[in-house]
Amino acid sequence: MLHQWINQSPARDWLMTRLPLSRENERAWAASAAVSPATPTFVVQTRTGKDIGVIGLTLHGARAELGIALHEPRYWSGGYGTDAVQTLVDGAFRALPLLRIELIVFPDNVRAIRCYEKARFSKEGVLRAREYRRGKYQDVVIMSILHEEWRRGRGKD
Amino acid sequence: MAVARIDLGSVSRPAGVRVVARAQSHIPAIAAAFNRGDVAESTLYHLPRSHVALSAGYEGGRRHRTIRNFTILRHKSVVGVCSLFAPAFAGVQLAIAIFDAASRGLGVGRFAVSTLCDVAFDELHAGRVELGTYPDNHAAIRCYEACGFSREALLRSSIYHNGAWRDLLWMAHVR
Numbered sequence: 001m002l003h004q005w006i007n008q009s010p011a012r013d014w015l016m017t018r019l020p021l022s023r024e025n026e027r028a029w030a031a032s033a034a035v036s037p038a039t040p041t042f043v044v045q046t047r048t049g050k051d052i053g054v055i056g057l058t059l060h061g062a063r064a065e066l067g068i069a070l071h072e073p074r075y076w077s078g079g080y081g082t083d084a085v086q087t088l089v090d091g092a093f094r095a096l097p098l099l100r101i102e103l104i105v106f107p108d109n110v111r112a113i114r115c116y117e118k119a120r121f122s123k124e125g126v127l128r129a130r131e132y133r134r135g136k137y138q139d140v141v142i143m144s145i146l147h148e149e150w151r152r153g154r155g156k157d
Numbered sequence: 158m159a160v161a162r163i164d165l166g167s168v169s170r171p172a173g174v175r176v177v178a179r180a181q182s183h184i185p186a187i188a189a190a191f192n193r194g195d196v197a198e199s200t201l202y203h204l205p206r207s208h209v210a211l212s213a214g215y216e217g218g219r220r221h222r223t224i225r226n227f228t229i230l231r232h233k234s235v236v237g238v239c240s241l242f243a244p245a246f247a248g249v250q251l252a253i254a255i256f257d258a259a260s261r262g263l264g265v266g267r268f269a270v271s272t273l274c275d276v277a278f279d280e281l282h283a284g285r286v287e288l289g290t291y292p293d294n295h296a297a298i299r300c301y302e303a304c305g306f307s308r309e310a311l312l313r314s315s316i317y318h319n320g321a322w323r324d325l326l327w328m329a330h331v332r
Contacts, residue, residue: 062322063315099314099322125310128331129284130247137247137284142310142327 002026002054009071011053014109016067016131016140040092044070044084055084057092062099064092077111085119093150102144106133113141120153121145168271168304171231171263176239176272179218179226184211186235187228190256199294200254201316201325218242225276229255229269236260239269241277241286248285248329249277266297270304278332287329291318298326305330 003026006017021029033041033056041056053070066088070081089101105112107126121143129137190196191206218224218240229237237255251273255261277283290297292311306328315325 062317102312124312125308125327127287127309127327128307128329132247142312144313146314 001051002030005054005071006069009069010073011069011071013133014106014112015069016104042088044068044080046075046080052080053084055088057088057101059096059098062097064096064098064101066101066103081112081115082118085115089119089145089150090154093147098147100144100146102142104130104140104142106131107139107141113143116143119145120149122149168267169264170268171265173232174236174260174263174265174268175230176227176269177230179215179228179238181212181215183228183235183238184208184215187211187238187256190235191254195256195258196254197319199291199297201252201289201318203318225281227269227273229253229260229265231257231260231265236265237269239273241273241281247283248287249281249283251277251286251288261296266300267303270300274304274330283332285329285331287327289316289325289327292324292326298328301328301330307331 003021003023006012006015006021006026009015033039038059039056040059041054043051044053044055045051052072052075053068055066055068057064057066066085068081068084070076092098092101102124103116103121104127105116107113122145124142124144126139126141128139130140131138185208188206188208188211191200197203215226218226224240224242226240227238228235229239234257236257237253237260239251239253241249241251243250251270253266253269253273255266274286277286286306287309288301288306289312290301307330308326309329310327312325312327314322316323
């Protein structure tokens with residue numbers, strides 16, 4: 001399921017992962033992500049229990065990097081991404097001693113940037129020619145939310 | 158042990174300064190400088206260094222071609238260190254420290270940084286060289302800008318230094 005998702009994902013143009021991944025790669029990733037305390041990883045489901053994507057963190061001390069992919073396009077623009085990001089950010093800041101959660105995103109992934117902004121991430125800058133996509137190096141935007149910002153925003157939603 | 162290829166470009170070499178591949182014989186001077194706190198205000202790596210840890214880093218750098226450690230010599234004394242490491246897909250990260258206060262302000266850093274950029278672009282074929290520095294380290298920022306780096310992002314509360322969380326200015330030189 002994960003293997004098929006990642007290699008055929010309509011979201012693949014936006015992913016930072018370099019494709020294709022073998023079934024073995026993906027199995028190894030899923031197995032390690034499921035047990036490693038440094039990479040809390042979750043499946044995103046609809047209310048009715050349909051799996052639509054994956055979200056997770058990679059922890060580096062008091063910093064964490066967030067990654068998300070919704071592989072089912074009919075669920076794009078439905079608020080699922082924002083809900084998943086907000087839920088994970090909230091859970092992470094409650095459960096883990098984190099100072100900031102950060103992520104990188106391609107500047108033309110407007111839908112994703114909008115989602116992160118709704119989840120109160122701010123843009124910190126543009127890293128030029130940082131990721132390879134469609135045959136060339138492309139810029140990425142770096143965004144973050146600090147523990148302090150999350151704490152101040154609690155209860156406002 | 159090869160000396161870094163030196164393409165001076167528009168950056169001149171200060172008198173008596175060389176940037177050479179790190180040797181085991183440089184380790185005691187490097188450990189002493191870090192542990193005296195010579196760069197305590199500006200370094201991102203602020204724990205005391207044992208000889209064992211530094212030697213292991215040196216050996217690792219020699220074995221894995223992905224880490225390139227250099228020593229900055231002035232009149233044959235160790236005055237600083239610089240490295241290229243952890244190549245990401247599109248680039249490498251640069252770190253530099255000049256221990257010797259008398260060797261600051263002479264263009265030693267500018268010479269070392271531009272030498273390492275040449276290594277990164279010409280030998281390692283990196284697409285970008287990146288680094289982090291404290292936003293109030295104006296001398297370092299001027300040096301990086303003179304070597305072609307631009308400010309890309311201010312990473313808020315990214316590093317713990319001297320008892321507090323501090324912002325990190327992220328800069329890069331893109332080929």
